[in-house]
Amino acid sequence: MTTASTPMQEAERPLRKDAARNRELILETAAEVFAEQGLEAGYDEIARRAGIGVGTVYRRFPERSELVQALFETRIDEMVAVGEEAAAIPDAWDGLTWFFEKSVEKQVADRGLKEVMVQTLSESGHMTVGRERIGPIVESLMQRAQADGALRKDVEVTDLGMQLMLIGSLSTPEQPDLWRRYLALLFDALRARPGITPLPLEAPPDEAMHMLMCNLQGRRT
Amino acid sequence: MTTASTPMQEAERPLRKDAARNRELILETAAEVFAEQGLEAGYDEIARRAGIGVGTVYRRFPERSELVQALFETRIDEMVAVGEEAAAIPDAWDGLTWFFEKSVEKQVADRGLKEVMVQTLSESGHMTVGRERIGPIVESLMQRAQADGALRKDVEVTDLGMQLMLIGSLSTPEQPDLWRRYLALLFDALRARPGITPLPLEAPPDEAMHMLMCNLQGRRT
DNA sequence: AGTGAAACGGAAGAGACTTTCCACTTACTG
DNA sequence: CAGTAAGTGGAAAGTCTCTTCCGTTTCACT
Numbered sequence: 001m002t003t004a005s006t007p008m009q010e011a012e013r014p015l016r017k018d019a020a021r022n023r024e025l026i027l028e029t030a031a032e033v034f035a036e037q038g039l040e041a042g043y044d045e046i047a048r049r050a051g052i053g054v055g056t057v058y059r060r061f062p063e064r065s066e067l068v069q070a071l072f073e074t075r076i077d078e079m080v081a082v083g084e085e086a087a088a089i090p091d092a093w094d095g096l097t098w099f100f101e102k103s104v105e106k107q108v109a110d111r112g113l114k115e116v117m118v119q120t121l122s123e124s125g126h127m128t129v130g131r132e133r134i135g136p137i138v139e140s141l142m143q144r145a146q147a148d149g150a151l152r153k154d155v156e157v158t159d160l161g162m163q164l165m166l167i168g169s170l171s172t173p174e175q176p177d178l179w180r181r182y183l184a185l186l187f188d189a190l191r192a193r194p195g196i197t198p199l200p201l202e203a204p205p206d207e208a209m210h211m212l213m214c215n216l217q218g219r220r221t
Numbered sequence: 222m223t224t225a226s227t228p229m230q231e232a233e234r235p236l237r238k239d240a241a242r243n244r245e246l247i248l249e250t251a252a253e254v255f256a257e258q259g260l261e262a263g264y265d266e267i268a269r270r271a272g273i274g275v276g277t278v279y280r281r282f283p284e285r286s287e288l289v290q291a292l293f294e295t296r297i298d299e300m301v302a303v304g305e306e307a308a309a310i311p312d313a314w315d316g317l318t319w320f321f322e323k324s325v326e327k328q329v330a331d332r333g334l335k336e337v338m339v340q341t342l343s344e345s346g347h348m349t350v351g352r353e354r355i356g357p358i359v360e361s362l363m364q365r366a367q368a369d370g371a372l373r374k375d376v377e378v379t380d381l382g383m384q385l386m387l388i389g390s391l392s393t394p395e396q397p398d399l400w401r402r403y404l405a406l407l408f409d410a411l412r413a414r415p416g417i418t419p420l421p422l423e424a425p426p427d428e429a430m431h432m433l434m435c436n437l438q439g440r441r442t
Numbered sequence: 443a444g445t446g447a448a449a450c451g452g453a454a455g456a457g458a459c460t461t462t463c464c465a466c467t468t469a470c471t472g
Numbered sequence: 473c474a475g476t477a478a479g480t481g482g483a484a485a486g487t488c489t490c491t492t493c494c495g496t497t498t499c500a501c502t
Contacts, residue, residue, distance in 0.1 A: 055463090178422060185380075196409065237449070237499055265489080277449080283490095283491090
């Protein structure tokens, strides 16, 4: 099985119609199954529900991480759109906080999305796309708010990246909006104000993000 | 295999010498293996390294969660001791923040501890011991700081419990102390000050804790 | 010291996920 | 349209973790 479905290979040689159709079907079905059962759901269930052979699923996405990555990429466009809307909000602090709220809302509403993002961001080789497309947007939102004197100057993109991922975990079926409480707490912390003590240490480099996500999941790296 | 090793059964009928010795050996070895490989490390490796039969490991701890719980209980005493030291610090805010720092220090220094705690706190039936023994200590530390006017009045024990678990994830091998940055950010948020906007929503009840931990791990509940 | 029960080791068996395989089907190209 | 290559389904095989089992050993009690 060497026909891993990667964007590069697709650029080189397009899939046959039936193969492309099956790939799409796998992704749609996986999104559904993962949302119900989590990312550890078996390929058997995806195959059965999609009405194709399990060998086909494995052939198209030999590693689970590849399937997750492909799903991740379908989600990036959504996040980028949220970022662009946030940038259009006149007040910089409101734009930044709105971006945070909308991002977490999407995570919480779509359990599949949440896990896909966490899993993808822990694979060091896979987070490049996310970082290149979403990183600049967050950077821009932050700089705008810092220039306005609303956001403390000692926080950076990577500082906020982690918080964004963590906050989405802070809700339960009984209190689906609980994360808003902790987001408000985070906003209190991020708000610039006179006499604030600068944060210790440097913000982590971009490349540290995947290590942090591994820690979050308690995985070995 | 019905001889699960639980504290209740041990109170009823003590283990034979050899069995008790093996149980201790399993726990010591598991702590070591888990710290190296994570909680998903195989029983085979624990058995091999301990020099006993894999059937014995499974017999003593039929479910992995039981092994994790037993390890958790060896750790509670340490956390309680930290809490008691914190309570002895004259300044209430210093005592509370010191407790946080020491707790996270222990988590970060012992990878096994971190995962054991996260795993245990996600099993709803297993967190009773932790909550009963550590909850009152944190409660006391918080009330002292709130009475002093140092800690904002709208946060509760469960609010801080989650944060405590999350912060330990925020470090990498390259930046082992990175969590201190985010702890400082959290302290800024927790610090009482005039004109602060109260946090929205109610703090989660005790029982929500395990749901939150499941979310953190991206697991189905 | 004798006895019965607890506990043992580790191989065989069971279960579940992943990989391989091959006759057959579909699509593409000249 | 024919030939060839891509792609298929799903069973068989492989792999790994967990469970069962039984002859043997160890322990505790009388």
